[in-house]
Amino acid sequence: MTRDWKAWTRLGVHEIMAPMAFHSRIKLDYPVSLGNYRHARDPSEPMCLHLVHVPGAPNQGHSARDQFRIGRQSLLDTTFDQFEARIRDDLDRMLGPGGFSSGRDIAAITVNRWSHGYAYAPSGLYDGDDFAPTIETARKPAGRVAIANSDAQWNAYAHAAIDEADRAVREVLASQLKSTCYADKEVIMPAKRLKPRLEAPDASLMTAEQRAMCKAIAQGPRKLVKLIGPFGVWLNAPAFGELAQRLGGHCRFRTGVPPRLSEFAIIVTARQWRAQYECRPMRRSPRKPASAPRRSRISAWGACRIRAARRTGDPHVRHGALQDETRQRPHV
């Protein structure tokens, strides 16, 4: 920042290019007014100058990449005092003939070290083909953290930053989808497979009560011959099991709740409880019960698809209140 810019008007210039000087480019601030800020119009007003220094090690036989590395290091190694001395020296020598004196005219100095801003960008002309896999490795998501910004493309420009932000957000969404919607494909195996604690007794060892429960289930809407899931467990307490299975048959197949909704309620509950069995992928619909053919056509698997459809705004799924549930992120 200088107290005025009379020297510039006396010399009749607004910008000086000096490729071999420490500052290769020195110029008056852009004449931009924004909000309450009004750019200087009179040479007696204070003026911001831009001084550009590009550190490097040219003409010494270094590769482009090494020159960038050396330049970046020298930018970080150069102290403010050193910059100030070079700024005063360059300005005195360039603008002195116009009456400029650094001791009198400099009001303030700010040094911006953009060591990150213009990092080396690989070029198809000099570089091998290794940079694409390198940068892909470098920007791999770490857990649920995805890497955005222009560095992730090795290309320090705004369009790269925008593209990389878009990719990073997609990566985060994809990883969430993976953890919330197993139906997509990814599932996690437990480290150690759990052993069932209680199984259905062998048919030959069943009591009359247990056989009655089996028969009731086989003749009920599910038509299950082999007792699976909770029924195998309940068979160990057949009086309770018989009541439970009858209630279950009603819940699943005969309520006044539309089948899509009731399956949805089931899958949400099973998910809330992380019930592995109830949420197992069912690729085929359960057998149609004769009494209520439509009810059984939507399996838990189908319900999961309802949920997925809701996400994508499928107009077939629009049962108001229950769907507030789908917006909740599950607590894993």
Next chain:
Amino acid sequence: MELYKTRRVSDRTYNRVVKLLGEPATVELVGILGYYVMVSMTLNVFNVLPDPGRPVPFPEPAV
């Protein structure tokens, strides 16, 4: 989810569900939710898992 989270249901949600399903089916809907909590508890306590070799949907929490 409101029910799971707050253990209650707001008037707004209740009225929306009743409007959608009617009172009898609303009673049944709550019954379905409760019944499948019982089913889930049974499955989880007795380690009922999908057939061996098939993938499971959730990471098994450490107990």
